[in-house]
Amino acid sequence: MFVKNFFRGGTTVPHSKNTAGCETVKMGVPEKVTIPMLQHIGAPCEPCVKKGDTVRVGQIIGNSNKYISSPIHSSVSGTVTDVAPMLYAGGVYVTSVEIKTDGNQEVYEGIKPPNFSNSNEFISVIRESGLVGLGGAGFPAHVKLSPPPGIKIDTLIINAAECEPYITSDYREIIENSWNVISGINIIMEVLEIDNVLIGIEDNKPEAIKEMTRVAATNDKINVIKLKSRYPQGAEKMLIYATTGRKVPPGKLPADVGVIVMNVNSVSFISEYTKTGMPLIKKRVTVDGPSVKRPSNVEALIGTPVSEVFNFCGGFGIVPKKILMGGPMMGIAQFTLNTPVLKHTNALLAFDETSAVLPQEQACIRCGRCVKACPMNLLPLYLNNNSLKEEIEELNKYHVMDCIECGSCSYVCPAKINLVQSIRLGKAQVKQAAAKGGK
Ligand code: SF4
Ligand code: SF4
Incomplete structure (x- = not known):
């Protein structure tokens, strides 16, 4: 384990990792899910089901022929009740598929472990899985794993920095599923012929560092890098510099410096997916903030209304003034609780009047x-x-x-x-x- 470089700038934020000790609790199946056709960076999907159709768990309900996009699957079995523009995180309307669940969670007949024997087949399997960056950015994983022709990737960086306050979703993945993480890394190493893996974890998570170091000892090409806790350590360019000393020039991508960066939950998902063939239909969400009665880590089906996730955590002890999807630094404020959990939702935070106070803007004093x-x-x-x-x-x-x-x-x-x-x-x-x- 190494302590590596330190990026310039950033800031020190309170960690508030209140849910670090909260084991993930599975939510049940809601009565209704709303699944938007845009849950990634890139082109939205076109719905491939219509009102009245019966769907099953893992069935594709939206797809696109654009390269930068990712298919969307049903997280439930039930009946499609509507396909229409619906309110999305951030206040815009996005075409969505609403499904009334039947509670049976019948699995789609096409679900089986995928076959792949080379990198091209692997990339197309990853696309079919619907995987997007689970750290919050939502970039399609098959694009990340396909460096432009002529570029050699020598290093895979696993992002487990989780520098945003409150969020402990990545941390819990390491504590609960560390062998899945290693297995996902091994698959990528083998298929893409990468010989060097660096797992970056901030030094405010000693238990995660200890656990990853323990399981990484099985492969001498995988190293855990202890990073200084400083926001935004988990941003791609900062993480690449901190772990390798390489600088990604403006307008360039990690692949331009020989690197792929994957979130720790994403690699763990790859391991699961290769075993079961079940696409991305659920997400661990940290639910926290001063208004929440029982701060928790919850595994919710994609499309579950945000209101039900909060209810599952005991509801609100104090009336919330501000609800965020994501962390307090980069999260998106919600003005309704009807929005659904998305593939890349890693936190739902509820702040009360005191903690959500918006200070009055003053004139710039040119302090720099x-x-x-x-x-x-x-x-x-x-x-x-x-x-x-x-x-x-x-x-x-x-x-x-x-x-x-x-x-x-x-x-x-x-x-x-x-x-x-x-x-x-x-x-x-x-x-x-x-x-x-x-x-
Ligand atoms: S939000 Fe943009 S301008 Fe502000 S510190 Fe971050 S990168 Fe710089
Ligand atoms: S007061 Fe002006 S110079 Fe100082 S941090 Fe704010 S915007 Fe920047």
Whole structure:
């Protein structure tokens, strides 16, 4: 085990890993699930079922012929009651399949362990599994595992940093299923011929480091790297630098420096999937925050309403003011509890009036703290101004698209300026301008 490099910038956040000791509890089957056709980065899926159809567990209900996309499967058996645009995390409408469950959880007849004997077959099997990055980003795994032609991958990095406060989903995977993690890693190593694996874990999780070191001792090509706890240590570029010392240039991908990064839950899923053939239909979710009666780690079927997950954890002891899907640094605020659990939902947090208070924005005092905290070497205060004024050229000049939306700048800003929200808007403006032919 090594303690490696340390990235520039970032910030220290309270860890609040209150649920680290909470063993995962399985939720039952809800009466109804709502499964959106967009649960990944890339092209949305087209529904391949219609109202009135009977579906079974693991059956494909949405697919796309686009490369950057991922099929979507039914998490339940039952009857499709609607296929229509429905409210999605973040407040937009996305075509979704609503299924009334029958409680039998009958498995689709096509479910069986997949066969693959080379890397191409493996990649297509991973696509069929519906796996997307389970750390929260939702990038299709088959794309990650397919480096562009001519690029040699020499290192697989397993992301177990879990630097966001509150979330303990990755931690629990290591504690509960460490052999699955190793087995998933071994499969990828063998199929993609990778000889070096580094598992990055922050030093605030000594039990996870101990457990992974114990199981990794079975393969001398797998090493556990103890990382300093600093947010956003789990961001891809930071993790690559921390574990290998390699810097991914702006606009480039991990593969450009010979690396693939996979979340610890994702590799564990690969192990399970190769044994059973059951695609991605469930997710471990950390449920926490001052309003939650019984903070827990819950295994929920994809499509389960968020309200039912909170109810399963005893409901709210204190009326929540703010609900987040994801962690407090990068999570998305929800304005209804009707949204469903998605493939990459790793946390549901409920904050009360006191903990969710939104401070009044003050004028920038040009202290430079946001610049110091930015792990991507950006100038958040400039990007904020450019975004507010819709200055597309300036936004591009200051590399707004390199922002990883980690929120470190907003967190440290003494003037409480909503920098990351404004920068996100700036990114949307740049994308819109590019779609219109550029400015
Ligand atoms: S941290 Fe806030 S106050 Fe300081 S320079 Fe950045 S935007 Fe201005
Ligand atoms: S500008 Fe973007 S990358 Fe830099 S600290 Fe702010 S949110 Fe993070």
